[in-house]
Every structure is written in C-alpha cells, then in structure tokens.
Amino acid sequence: MDKKKRTLISCAMLADEVNHILQQTDIDLPVIWVERGLHSTPEKLNRILQHYIDALQNQDEILLTFGLxxxxxxxxxxxxxxLRLPRFDDCINQLLCKKPRTERKQTETDAIYLTRGWTLDKEAILQQYQILSRQYEPEMRNMILQTMYDGYHTLSVINTGCFDLKPVEQYADQAAACLNFTRNTVSGNISTLEHLIVGTNDPNILTLNPGEMIQASLFEL
Structure with a gap:
C-alpha cells in the first residue's frame, strides 16, 4: 500500500468489525470513534461528522464507515x-450484503437485526425492557413494547465472524422472549468494510473528490 495519509471515522457500533479487520490486515490506520446510536438523530450525526472532516483536511483520504x-x-x-464511504442506507444492509450487490435493501421487513455492538447500546432491547420494567407494571410495559416494535416478529443475529457469537445469541434469545419474537442467526459479510479500510476498489464504496458533496441520490442503485 502507498503512504497516503488516511483516517477512519467510524461508528462505535462497528468496533468489533473494524478492529477485526485492522488486526487481520495489520494496517496502522488512525480511527476516530463516534458514539453509537446517532442514526436516530441524523442532524447531530451530520454536525459531528462535518466537524471531524473539517479537522482532517491535512489527510489524503478520509474514510467513513457510515452509509446514508x-x-x-x-x-x-x-x-x-x-472522502470514501459505503454505498448503503445503513450498516445493517452493509453487513448483510452478499457479493455481487443486486438490490438496495438486504433486510427482511419484519426483522430486527443485531450484532454484539447493538447489544451494548443503552437503547438495546433488553436494556429498554429492564428500564420499562422498573417504571411500569407488566401490562403497561408490554403495551409500550408492542407499540415500539409493532410490525416486527423476528430478531436476527448477524454473525460477522468478528465477535464471540454465543453470548450474543443468548442475549438475543432473552430479548426475543421478552417480545415474543422468533430468533435466528444469519451470516454477515464484512467485505465492503474491509475494502474500505484496505483501499480496494469496490462498486459498493462511494469515492468523492475534494469539494464534492455527499447526496442521498448517490446511494441509489
């Protein structure tokens, strides 16, 4: 690899996957970690990312693990x-994508997906269940959860091969029981993330020249 100055800005939700790739490839790449869960407040996420991008203008490339x-x-x-970033709506679709990419959405409409990173989020299912259990009687708690997860029936663990699977499946089993969901495990794919970090050309990665703005239309197939 050439000696380009490169920095990765990554969501902490993908820490297992990013660290696994860095260890496997022995790449010395500076990483700025952004707190998980900011996809729910996109305006805040945008401000934080722009701040870091502005501070890294001495680099040759800025890599983002964030999709749209x-x-x-x-x-x-x-x-x-x-700027280089995955050409996906979100990291779930990125981790589920099998090569070659043939559609924009990789997810099932009635499924909630998680990796180990998701189980650590303060708003993850079991954490929500425990908080609501302290605040409400079971009937009200269950009504709130039903409203929150209306339309979903399955909890799917994405096995990216970058974390100990068994504890995550145990977490998912407990969470699925709380919601009366079915639970399964699906295979993940970190190739796009690896290509981003290594610097490999990949049609699933957007490359923007200096001065080009990221637009939502760029993520369309």
Missing part, C-alpha cells in the same frame, strides 16, 4: 480531501 444513515451523511463535504 437516515440522511445523517447527506450534505457532508470535504473541501480539500477525498
């Missing part, structure tokens, strides 16, 4: 440095 993320990356611009 609820339009959280739309409008971002790097005036003097190239």
């Amino acid at each position: 993320c609820g339009n959280g990356t739309a409008g971002l611009i790097s005036k003097h440095t190239m």
